[in-house]
Each structure stands twice: as structure tokens, then as C-alpha cells.
Amino acid sequence: MTKKILVLPGDGIGPEIVQEASKVLKCLKQEFALDIELEHAPIGGAAIDALGSPLPQKTLALAKECDAILLGAVGGYQWESLEISMRPEKGLLGLRSELTLFANLRPAILYPQLAAASSLKPEIVSGLDIMIVRELTGGIYFGQPRGIRRLENGEKEGFNTLVYNESEIKRIGRSAFAAAQKRNKQLCSVDKANVLECTELWRETMTELALDYPDVELTHMYVDNAAMQLVRAPKQFDVIVTTNMFGDILSDCAAMLTGSIGMLPSASLDANNKGMYEPIHGSAPDIAGQGIANPLATILSVAMMLRYSLDAPELAARIERAVATVLDEKLRTPDIHTEECRKVGTEEMGDAVVASIMREYWHEAGMNQNLENTAHECIGSGGLSNNAD
Numbered sequence: 001m002t003k004k005i006l007v008l009p010g011d012g013i014g015p016e017i018v019q020e021a022s023k024v025l026k027c028l029k030q031e032f033a034l035d036i037e038l039e040h041a042p043i044g045g046a047a048i049d050a051l052g053s054p055l056p057q058k059t060l061a062l063a064k065e066c067d068a069i070l071l072g073a074v075g076g077y078q079w080e081s082l083e084i085s086m087r088p089e090k091g092l093l094g095l096r097s098e099l100t101l102f103a104n105l106r107p108a109i110l111y112p113q114l115a116a117a118s119s120l121k122p123e124i125v126s127g128l129d130i131m132i133v134r135e136l137t138g139g140i141y142f143g144q145p146r147g148i149r150r151l152e153n154g155e156k157e158g159f160n161t162l163v164y165n166e167s168e169i170k171r172i173g174r175s176a177f178a179a180a181q182k183r184n185k186q187l188c189s190v191d192k193a194n195v196l197e198c199t200e201l202w203r204e205t206m207t208e209l210a211l212d213y214p215d216v217e218l219t220h221m222y223v224d225n226a227a228m229q230l231v232r233a234p235k236q237f238d239v240i241v242t243t244n245m246f247g248d249i250l251s252d253c254a255a256m257l258t259g260s261i262g263m264l265p266s267a268s269l270d271a272n273n274k275g276m277y278e279p280i281h282g283s284a285p286d287i288a289g290q291g292i293a294n295p296l297a298t299i300l301s302v303a304m305m306l307r308y309s310l311d312a313p314e315l316a317a318r319i320e321r322a323v324a325t326v327l328d329e330k331l332r333t334p335d336i337h338t339e340e341c342r343k344v345g346t347e348e349m350g351d352a353v354v355a356s357i358m359r360e361y362w363h364e365a366g367m368n369q370n371l372e373n374t375a376h377e378c379i380g381s382g383g384l385s386n387n388a389d
């Protein structure tokens with residue numbers, strides 16, 4: 001059955017990077033019979049300007065109907081003075097909660113070709129491939145009561161509530177065990193069970209859940225140790241599962257191990273693996289419109305979509321191999337550029353990924369093609385328009 005993909009380009013570099021990711025999807029549709037339909041809608045600042053809301057009703061309705069969402073990024077200087085409930089970021093948060101996207105999967109992969117970009121020594125990070133599964137819709141970021149109150153002595157007091165019930169823990173646990181089953185079958189649950197009762201329950205529940213996944217080895221680690229281990233010996237981890245706040249912090253730390261924000265995809269999934277896929281970076285207003293943004297994180301987000309929501313892992317692997325190949329070919333957008341490499345723009349990088357996918361395909365089929373303009377042959381010389389799919 002045809003799968004519906006909602007494309008939300010958003011703001012800043014969003015439309016530029018999503019354009020390149022859409023090219024890859026269109027290539028897979030045309031050449032590999034991937035049965036998809038793309039639909040586009042505004043979100044964030046673009047939606048505020050066009051329709052007066054960061055998450056227009058129509059965008060939300062389309063998001064509820066579709067099988068997966070591809071998002072660029074939201075936000076920008078021009079909307080920063082708006083009241084908080086009207087800011088572009090509310091569009092994104094609204095989608096996450098309306099669709100109950102509780103499982104945030106953030107891989108931190110260091111391509112060996114980019115080892116020099118990490119702030120850690122190459123031997124510590126080379127070959128790094130971690131998946132962090134962060135609970136996204138509960139925990140201390142949402143717990144009630146919360147606020148700032150005035151005490152009897154006149155002093156102010158800030159307070160938040162860390163709360164997880166068993167079903168919330170089981171729900172994120174199942175996503176993490178399933179992710180581990182698709183990888184090296186090692187799951188590390190991160191908590192602070194020695195101090196916080198809520199995460200004592202987290203640890204107990206994960207341990208019980210492990211009985212349902214005998215093929216996965218479950219270990220536990222306190223969050224302070226996990227932070228230390230991530231910078232000391234990060235390759236010891238396969239999949240990490242943790243709470244909303246711990247995951248927020250640890251996933252940014254893991255992202256920096258890879259050295260480049262422009263390379264990292266993410267997925268936010270519901271219980272049925274419907275998901276929203278987006279690069280981990282923001283809308284980069286400082287480089288928007290210059291054609292120099294790195295589209296690889298968004299293209300790799302498409303690979304995650306194929307793996308988690310569209311059940312097409314072999315096509316996901318094609319994209320991932322193509323990204324590795326363009327890096328081998330020493331093509332680099334400015335954010336990952338080093339001296340001996342060739343600097344390319346957003347569009348050229350996207351075309352190179354499509355060309356690499358096609359080159360591998362033709363090689364397998366024993367076809368001898370002129371590869372000079374591969375991407376254009378695949379997607380048409382006019383490129384992609386929003387209604388072309």
C-alpha cells in the first residue's frame with residue numbers, strides 16, 4: 001500500500017536540506033519502486049507568516065493521516081520576539097505531543113573519514129556508532145506540579161516534578177529493546193537509581209522487561225558515570241535508553257563526539273513506529289539561503305524513516321552506503337571541509353548521494369552507464385518541485 005510522507009521544510013536552511021532529502025526519496029520511488037507519495041505543508045515560522053500559527057490545523061491533520069514525517073528545522077531571528085506560545089518551536093513541540101512521539105532515537109555515528117572533526121582523539125572515536133533512545137513526552141520536562149512560588153519568608157522557590165509510571169517506562173523500554181535487537185543487542189539503561197526513587201522504578205521496570213528480550217543484554221549505569229564513559233570510552237555503548245532530561249544532555253554530548261552537527265539524523269516514534277524524522281541541528285539562520293548547508297543529516301534521517309517507519313531496511317542501507325561513498329570521494333560541505341577535500345554546496349552534495357545510490361545499483365545490475373549526470377538523469381534536469389511527487 002502506498003505510504004504517505006508529509007514533508008515539512010520549515011525555516012532557515014530547512015527548505016534547502018529537505019529539497020536534497022526529497023531528491024533521494026524520489027530516486028528510490030522511481031528506480032527502486034518505493035511506494036510513496038509526498039505531501040508538503042508549512043510549519044514553524046513559515047506557517048506563522050503564511051497562516052498565523054506555527055502548527056496550522058491543516059498541517060496537524062495531514063501529520064495525523066500520514067505514515068511518516070520528514071522535517072527540516074524551525075526557527076529564526078525574525079520570530080524571536082513573539083510570545084512563547086506563538087514561536088516556531090511550538091509547532092514542533094505541538095506535533096510531538098499531538099502524535100505521542102515518545103521515543104526519540106538519536107544515533108551518534110562517526111564516519112571514519114571525519115574522525116579528525118571530533119574533539120576527542122581519533123582512536124577513541126573512530127568507528128563510533130551509538131544509538132541513544134530518549135523518552136520524549138514525560139519525565140521532569142512535563143511533570144506536575146511545576147512552577148516558581150513565593151515562600152512565607154518572602155523568598156522565591158522553583159520546583160519541578162520528576163514522574164514516570166510503569167507503562168511509560170515499559171513503552172520507551174520496548175522501543176529501546178527493539179532498537180537493540182536491530183543492532184548489536186546490547187542495551188544500557190541510564191538512571192540515577194541511587195538517589196531518585198522515580199529512576200529506581202525505571203531500573204526495576206527495565207530489568208523486568210528484559211525477560212521479554214532474552215536476545216538483548218541489559219546493563220544499568222548511573223547517569224554521572226554514563227557522561228564520563230561517553231567521553232572516556234564511547235565505543236563500549238551500543239544502545240542507551242534513558243529519561244527525557246538525561247537523554248537530552250547525553251545525546252548532545254554524544255553528538256559532539258562525532259564533531260559535526262550537520263551529519264546527525266534523528267527519529268521520534270510513537271508506539272506503532274509512525275515517526276517524525278529530522279536532522280538534530282536547527283534552522284541555521286546564519287547560513288540560510290547561501291546553498292552551503294550540509295544536507296547529509298536530513299538525508300540520513302530519510303534512511304532512518306525507511307528503517308523504522310517504512311520497513312525498507314535494504315533501501316536505508318543503500319542511502320547510508322552512498323553517504324559513506326561521497327565522504328570517501330572527499331566531497332565536503334563547508335562545515336566538514338578539510339584541506340585535501342573538495343568543497344561542495346548543498347545541491348551538489350545531494351546530487352552526489354543520488355549518483356552514488358544509482359552507481360551502486362547499476363554496478364549490481366551489470367549496467368555500464370555514463371555516470372557524469374547521474375543525479376539529473378534520475379530526478380530530471382528540472383530538479384524537484386513540491387508537487388512533482
Ligand code: NAD
Nearest residue numbers: 073074075076261262281282283284285286287293294335
Ligand atoms: P543551529 O543548529 O541552527 O546552528 C548551530 C550552528 O551550526 C550554526 O553555526 C549553523 O550554521 C551550524 N549548522 C547547523 N546545521 C548545519 C548544517 N546542516 N550545515 C552546516 N552548518 C550547520 O542552532 P542555533 O543557531 O542554536 O539555532 C538556530 C535556530 O534553530 C533557532 O531559532 C533555534 O530555536 C532553532 N532550532 C530548531 C531545531 C529544530 O527545528 N529541531 C533544533 C535546534 C534549534
